Amino acid sequence: MDNSQENPQAQKVIITACDHNNQLAMLLEIQQLQFIAIELNLYLDTHPDDQQALMSYNSIVPQLKQSIASYEQLYGPLFHFGLSTSQLTWQWINSPWPWDM
Amino acid sequence: MWIYQKNLEYPVKVCGPNPKLAKVIITQYGGPDGELSASLRYLNQRYSMPTDKARGLLTDIGTEEMGHMEIVATIFYKLTRGVSPQQMEAAGLGGHYAQHNHALFWNDANGVPWIASYVQATGDPITDLTEDMDAEQKARSAYEHLIQLSDDPLVTDVLRFLREREIVHFQRFGETLNDVQGFMNSKKFF
Ligand SMILES: [Fe+2]
Numbered sequence: 001m002d003n004s005q006e007n008p009q010a011q012k013v014i015i016t017a018c019d020h021n022n023q024l025a026m027l028l029e030i031q032q033l034q035f036i037a038i039e040l041n042l043y044l045d046t047h048p049d050d051q052q053a054l055m056s057y058n059s060i061v062p063q064l065k066q067s068i069a070s071y072e073q074l075y076g077p078l079f080h081f082g083l084s085t086s087q088l089t090w091q092w093i094n095s096p097w098p099w100d101m
Numbered sequence: 102m103w104i105y106q107k108n109l110e111y112p113v114k115v116c117g118p119n120p121k122l123a124k125v126i127i128t129q130y131g132g133p134d135g136e137l138s139a140s141l142r143y144l145n146q147r148y149s150m151p152t153d154k155a156r157g158l159l160t161d162i163g164t165e166e167m168g169h170m171e172i173v174a175t176i177f178y179k180l181t182r183g184v185s186p187q188q189m190e191a192a193g194l195g196g197h198y199a200q201h202n203h204a205l206f207w208n209d210a211n212g213v214p215w216i217a218s219y220v221q222a223t224g225d226p227i228t229d230l231t232e233d234m235d236a237e238q239k240a241r242s243a244y245e246h247l248i249q250l251s252d253d254p255l256v257t258d259v260l261r262f263l264r265e266r267e268i269v270h271f272q273r274f275g276e277t278l279n280d281v282q283g284f285m286n287s288k289k290f291f
Contacts, residue, residue: 027108035110038165042269045158046276078107098109099175 024101026071030078033064103164110168111262114255115179120192123180124210125250127197129263130173131207131215134239140166142220142236149224152284155277159233162270169263174205176256227285230278237271 040057047053068078076091077084086092129135143163150156181189181203189198196212207215221232244264251257 024112028112030108031111038110038161039269042158042161042165042273045161046154046273046280048154080105080107083104092107098107098171099113099178101108101112 023071023075026067026074027101030064030067030071033060033067036060037064103167109172109175110165111172111259113172113175113179113259115176116253116255118182118184118188119180119253119256120184120189120194122251122253122256123177124193124197126173126180126247126256126260127177127206127208128210129240129243129247130170130177130205132209132213132243133219134236134243135207135209135215136166136170136173136240137207137215138219139236139240140164140170142222143233145220146222146229146233149222149229150226150281151288152277152281154280155226155230158273158277162273165266165270169266172259172263176259177205178203180253180256226281227278230274230281233274234271234278237267237274241267241271 037057037060040053040060044050044053044057072078072084076094077086080092084092131137140163143159143166147156147159147163150159181194184192184203186195186198189195197206197208200206209215221229223229223232241264244260244267248257248260248264251260
């Protein structure tokens with residue numbers, strides 16, 4: 001059975017610098033949305049009855065989920081332990097790791 | 102339980118190798134006011150907190166500090182990548198190289214290893230939250246000193262982000278301290 005087209009090593013070779021820039025841009029969108037979520041989260045910890053902050057937090061959640069889903073479609077799982085799926089091979093361990101990006 | 106998310110909280114870029122800057126920044130990894138101290142202190146103090154607000158806040162800030170430890174580690178890693186032993190030695194990292202090569206280790210800027218007595222847990226929530234506010238100010242000061250020492254604008258940008266986070270954490274701990282004080286008074290604790 002010829003499965004060379006599904007070979008992750010072969011896929012790796014065709015990743016270009018442009019791809020890497022796109023990956024960083026998509027990650028940046030996640031980082032920006034999540035930063036808003038972190039800020040609102042800490043604020044809500046000490047102001048749990050603030051309705052406006054609660055609405056803002058709740059509105060970020062689907063946006064962040066959408067950005068993560070789009071990223072994972074192209075670059076593999078952002079989460080381990082059952083929160084993201086891998087395609088064809090166990091993509092979780094693929095480089096680059098965060099300190100090499 | 103913790104889940105790893107395979108990205109940094111804030112992107113880290115550096116202009117190039119810079120072991121001199123790495124040598125001082127390592128203190129925010131394993132120095133007294135660094136991110137290891139912060140994350141362990143907060144996560145460990147949760148068990149003796151009397152209110153849900155305090156338990157929640159310590160969980161969330163403790164978790165964010167682990168993310169900051171990863172950011173500081175990444176700065177050190179990138180600033181020392183490909184640096185020769187001679188360059189490490191010339192930058193004052195000869196001792197680090199002898200013991201750890203290019204690996205990360207929880208040292209302060211003078212190479213003193215991390216010790217648990219940098220943090221405290223008295224079981225008194227007022228005392229512990231006051232320590233937490235104090236710790237955030239010390240971390241802010243440390244980041245300001247590092248910003249003064251930094252000759253890499255990309256690293257300075259990350260240090261500014263981390264400094265801002267300490268200010269926000271201080272604010273949230275202050276609100277929690279007030280809340281816990283009110284709770285203790287209402288319970289006529291003494
Ligand atoms: Fe902090």
